[in-house]
Amino acid sequence: MAEGLRPHHHCCFIYDIKRHYNHKKHCVIKKVTYKCMMCDYMTHEIYECYEPPPKPKTKALERNKRKYSNRD
Numbered sequence: 715m716a717e718g719l720r721p722h723h724h725c726c727f728i729y730d731i732k733r734h735y736n737h738k739k740h741c742v743i744k745k746v747t748y749k750c751m752m753c754d755y756m757t758h759e760i761y762e763c764y765e766p767p768p769k770p771k772t773k774a775l776e777r778n779k780r781k782y783s784n785r786d
């Protein structure tokens with residue numbers, strides 16, 4: 715840490731957000747990294763968001779294509 719830095723309340727801003735889907739827990743894990751504006755202090759917080767996994771849209775599109783091609 716820098717010398718002569720006064721003790722301060724860390725003033726953290728969102729430095730990085732990483733999210734990935736945890737298949738075991740069936741939820742989205744969000745790892746937010748906060749960084750202090752005045753020093754190199756960093757802290758992490760993990761959030762678990764219980765969201766349903768995104769449904770693939772490709773199947774519906776394929777079905778539509780078939781419907782149109784059968785008309786001819």
Ligand SMILES: [Zn+2]
Nearest residue numbers: 724750753755
């Ligand atoms: Zn700080």
